[in-house]
Amino acid sequence: MATTQASSLVNKLPARLRNFFARYPPQVYSAAVAPQPEAPETAAVNAPEELPSPYTPNRDAKGFKHPDPKEFSPSRAFLHSDPKHPNPFLPRKNFRTGKWSGPRVGLRRQAELVKLAIKYNVEALLPPGRKSTEYKDTRRNERGLAIKGTGVGQKVKGHKWERTMEARLEDRRKAMMEMPEMIRLWKQRGHGRGWKSWPKR
Amino acid sequence: MAKKVKSRTISVRLISMAMTGYFRTMIRPRTHRPLSMLKYDPVVKKKVLFLEATKGGRNR
Numbered sequence: 001m002a003t004t005q006a007s008s009l010v011n012k013l014p015a016r017l018r019n020f021f022a023r024y025p026p027q028v029y030s031a032a033v034a035p036q037p038e039a040p041e042t043a044a045v046n047a048p049e050e051l052p053s054p055y056t057p058n059r060d061a062k063g064f065k066h067p068d069p070k071e072f073s074p075s076r077a078f079l080h081s082d083p084k085h086p087n088p089f090l091p092r093k094n095f096r097t098g099k100w101s102g103p104r105v106g107l108r109r110q111a112e113l114v115k116l117a118i119k120y121n122v123e124a125l126l127p128p129g130r131k132s133t134e135y136k137d138t139r140r141n142e143r144g145l146a147i148k149g150t151g152v153g154q155k156v157k158g159h160k161w162e163r164t165m166e167a168r169l170e171d172r173r174k175a176m177m178e179m180p181e182m183i184r185l186w187k188q189r190g191h192g193r194g195w196k197s198w199p200k201r
Numbered sequence: 202m203a204k205k206v207k208s209r210t211i212s213v214r215l216i217s218m219a220m221t222g223y224f225r226t227m228i229r230p231r232t233h234r235p236l237s238m239l240k241y242d243p244v245v246k247k248k249v250l251f252l253e254a255t256k257g258g259r260n261r
């Protein structure tokens with residue numbers, strides 16, 4: 001019963017996806033059966049700090065550092081390839097010859113397949129690759145938006161007016177709090193005749 | 202050599218005491234006491250005290 005349902009679903013898929021799944025069966029290659037990425041215990045998982053507001057940049061945060069390619073990251077762990085069944089979406093190294101061979105399916109075809117699979121709601125059956133929605137989301141979380149300074153531990157210098165905005169607003173607020181008292185004193189002292197503390201230019 | 206004659210009036214800068222950086226420039230007689238007045242500051246949108254500021258902050 002279940003097999004007939006499944007086969008009818010498979011028949012609804014376009015030929016291109018059917019051919020792909022025939023060649024790379026989901027029960028072996030898909031992202032769903034790949035082991036879930038787990039952080040090694042030694043790797044310090046840096047918790048995302050509070051997102052910096054443009055007016056209160058985090059002075060202590062370090063500038064953006066390009067991640068070490070050997071370090072653990074969820075997006076890198078997501079690109080999983082089983083040595084027995086090499087992921088057709090990833091390049092692989094031949095350990096005998098030491099040479100790299102490109103992915104069986106190039107990035108352009110991967111993108112086309114992923115778009116098709118999304119349309120037919122079978123994206124989870126594709127092997128993990130750089131074009132998949134999950135990879136893109138994970139990577140965006142790690143690296144932040146295309147806007148500088150929105151990633152974890154990133155900051156931007158900003159303009160001077162942005163960096164000093166908070167302090168200036170605070171000064172202004174304090175000055176305005178004291179303004180009625182100041183005006184009262186000024187009126188009391190003959191509208192400036194007895195005034196001592198003149199501002200510096 | 203004759204000394205350069207100083208003008209009778211000077212232009213002075215009146216600084217908003219709301220610390221907004223807004224100022225007005227006025228002309229007063231050199232011998233007059235420093236100016237101070239209530240004026241509108243468009244940054245805080247209120248009438249605030251403006252005090253004269255001179256170079257070095259020395260006023261009589």
